[in-house]
Amino acid sequence: MIRTLPAFLLALALLPYSIAHAQGASAPAAGGDSPAAAPDDTPAVDPDPPAAQQDSTDDGAYTRAALERDGFVAASEVREGDLVPGGPLLFAAYLVFFTLLLLYVLMLVRRQRAVATDLQGLQRRIEEVEDRLLVREESGG
């Protein structure tokens, strides 16, 4: 199992590239009946707003100010790209999942080694008992 670690680490290293590719994918597809749509009245967010909508001179400061203000915030005050970023969250989710998996596999490897060590100890003990009994039998007790 420990031999699979390089492949696992390679897969982890490729994950950001994959997510970057997914983010840069073409026009989003509708999700059927959009059953996984955001509940409540959370505004739907397009992760890739058209370039024309993005204000290149704005660093998003006015968006943060609007979001930090108490009370209601108009949708026009918030630039879509400045809301919760999807890419890092997606990366975090996959990273968490693969890390959990890796930790469990490492735990299994540790247990397997402990069993192997235990069996070696058992073998030594069996030989020790056999030798002692043989010596005692030969010497007539």
Place this chain on the structure above:
Amino acid sequence: MTTPALTPRRADWLVALAAITMLAGALLMGLIFFYAPTEATMGVVQKIFYIHVPSAIAGYLGFILCCAASVWYLLRGDVRADVVARAAAEVGVLFCLGVLLTGPIWARKAWGTWWTGEPRLLLTLVLLLIFVAYILVRQFGGRSDLTRKICAVLAILGVADIPLIRYSVERWRGSHPQVITGEGAGITPEMQLVLTTSFITFALLFVTLLALRVRIGLAEEQADAAWRAVETADLRAEDLLDRSHP
């Protein structure tokens, strides 16, 4: 006089299964990131769905298997069933933890919050905590029959939480999306293909991890029994020699 070397046997079928699982995992990652379309409302974060949902199913499967093996252990006293129960509980906790960690990450984007107090989420958390308790008792409670029986009962009671989760979805609905229902999944054919591949891959992963854990568990039990047998044989032999050569 020498005894044959005691080393764990190599299981080629398990190595093959692990290799197939890794290949399926690589294929799945390719499909998720390069084939599955981006969902219109949530964007790329929706792709968490492809590990979140199969993890939930695998987690439930682990807990149900743990319960079934525990019932078998209580009825027949078969230690192998107990080993399977413990392995299934561990694998179930792994996947359930995956669900409860990836879910809030999705919710942060979709709902604007990491966690809500809706019944489905809370009952899943309770399910996880019950089986974490099961593992802790198994880990620190020793290998006595009493510990095994207490844990078997705990597993049976814990699984009763799964129908409650199902009932909570029907009764209270909540804000958690219901993508897969009795009428099928409301997703595009491309998403359906990726989801099906994901289910197959997670099934392979579940079986691989379970088989590996059961194998280790059986080896631990056999080593434990062998230690007891050697010590008992040693005492008896000493006793016999004492009697024959007083």
